[in-house]
Amino acid sequence: MSVRVGVIGLGMGKYHARAYQACKDAELVALCDLDEERLQQMHAQYPQARIYTDYREMFADGGLDAVSVAVPNYLHAEVSIAAMRAGLHVLCEKPMALNSAQAEEMLRVSQETGRKLMIHLNYRFCTASQFLKRHVEEGHLGRIYYAQTRWLRARGIPWRGWFSRKELSGGGPLIDLGVHRLDLALWLMGYPRPLTVSASAFGSLGARLAEEKGVPYDVEDLVAAHIRLEGGIAMTLEVSWAGGTDKREEMHTGIYGVQGAAILRNRNEGYDFEALALQDVAGHLTALEPRVFPPSSTAIDHFVACILEDRAPEPSASQGLFLMRLIEAIYRSAEREREIALSWQD
Numbered sequence: 048m049s050v051r052v053g054v055i056g057l058g059m060g061k062y063h064a065r066a067y068q069a070c071k072d073a074e075l076v077a078l079c080d081l082d083e084e085r086l087q088q089m090h091a092q093y094p095q096a097r098i099y100t101d102y103r104e105m106f107a108d109g110g111l112d113a114v115s116v117a118v119p120n121y122l123h124a125e126v127s128i129a130a131m132r133a134g135l136h137v138l139c140e141k142p143m144a145l146n147s148a149q150a151e152e153m154l155r156v157s158q159e160t161g162r163k164l165m166i167h168l169n170y171r172f173c174t175a176s177q178f179l180k181r182h183v184e185e186g187h188l189g190r191i192y193y194a195q196t197r198w199l200r201a202r203g204i205p206w207r208g209w210f211s212r213k214e215l216s217g218g219g220p221l222i223d224l225g226v227h228r229l230d231l232a233l234w235l236m237g238y239p240r241p242l243t244v245s246a247s248a249f250g251s252l253g254a255r256l257a258e259e260k261g262v263p264y265d266v267e268d269l270v271a272a273h274i275r276l277e278g279g280i281a282m283t284l285e286v287s288w289a290g291g292t293d294k295r296e297e298m299h300t301g302i303y304g305v306q307g308a309a310i311l312r313n314r315n316e317g318y319d320f321e322a323l324a325l326q327d328v329a330g331h332l333t334a335l336e337p338r339v340f341p342p343s344s345t346a347i348d349h350f351v352a353c354i355l356e357d358r359a360p361e362p363s364a365s366q367g368l369f370l371m372r373l374i375e376a377i378y379r380s381a382e383r384e385r386e387i388a389l390s391w392q393d
């Protein structure tokens with residue numbers, strides 16, 4: 048038996064389509080995009096798939112078990128909810144939604160309909176990330192007390208129009224890139240709850256670069272945050288689309304414990320990752336197995352396997368919502384220029 052899938056939104060969605068096509072347990076049966084040219088190009092590649100410009104028609108035609116939702120952020124909630132109500136399991140791109148209210152509604156509909164809702168925080172699935180997760184879970188770090196996580200770009204604003212308009216994207220590099228780096232750091236540590244956040248956000252460089260291009264821009268271009276987590280852990284976060292580094296892409300997540308550390312970073316300013324599993328050996332922080340891994344992702348395989356085996360997929364909708372709440376608190380702290388306390392009732 049295989050899972051019949053459709054992909055909605057064929058920018059990032061083309062990587063979903065490729066991964067479904069490569070997955071032995073999935074069948075790519077439908078593609079949807081408003082952009083006819085993109086749709087035709089993808090159809091030439093996957094002629095077996097039915098094509099649509101309206102996702103509602105795609106759902107109404109049936110013959111689907113699941114969809115990937117890879118449309119701009121402002122449509123994540125609307126399309127995911129419509130899909131779940133049509134009886135489909137959903138793999139939704141990050142960030143889960145524009146804000147926590149939308150994310151809560153998505154989680155509620157998933158529970159009500161019994162449909163699976165996974166968030167595509169795909170950096171967890173890199174072999175380098177998986178290797179470090181094992182290193183942490185095996186207890187090599189001892190008590191964890193500090194984490195640093197960042198994704199900085201010298202000049203890397205996505206000039207697609209909707210990314211830099213808050214009402215369409217929910218924000219700038221914090222919601223776009225920060226959501227990945229927050230998830231990675233929290234996931235490596237077992238998702239401790241944030242207690243307080245103190246953050247600053249800046250946007251004038253992005254606004255100036257956007258003006259030169261004639262693109263609307265009302266989001267931040269750089270955020271720096273200090274986050275206190277339960278268990279006496281502190282975390283720093285730095286994200287930028289412009290400024291803060293001289294590198295094209297700089298990604299770094301480090302988790303520090305009293306006996307060792309786990310460091311995940313990109314190489315050559317690109318998407319190859321290096322994992323350092325470090326341990327204190329006679330007073331020296333020694334890399335146990337320094338290894339470099341090629342980029343890889345099995346998020347799609349995991350989603351498909353969870354449907355076939357009726358398991359709960361991760362990153363879960365609850366974790367997606369958790370991240371939306373944290374991101375909102377970071378924005379709120381930056382706006383009010385003071386520390387914000389988070390409360391977690393559920």
Ligand SMILES: NC(=O)c1ccc[n+]([C@@H]2O[C@H](COP(=O)([O-])OP(=O)(O)OC[C@H]3O[C@@H](n4cnc5c(N)ncnc54)[C@H](O)[C@@H]3O)[C@@H](O)[C@H]2O)c1
Pocket residue numbers: 055056057058059060079080081082085100101102117118119120122140141142167168169207223
């Ligand atoms: N996980 C990752 O690493 C990663 C990387 C890039 C983008 N993303 C996410 O993927 C999503 C899309 O980003 P992108 O870079 O592909 O943006 P994009 O603008 O390049 O592509 C979005 C596509 O959605 C289509 N679309 C818009 N409205 C639609 C509708 N109502 N029905 C069908 N199609 C519609 C557009 O025509 C376009 O082809 C965003 O949420 C983004 O955050 C995730």
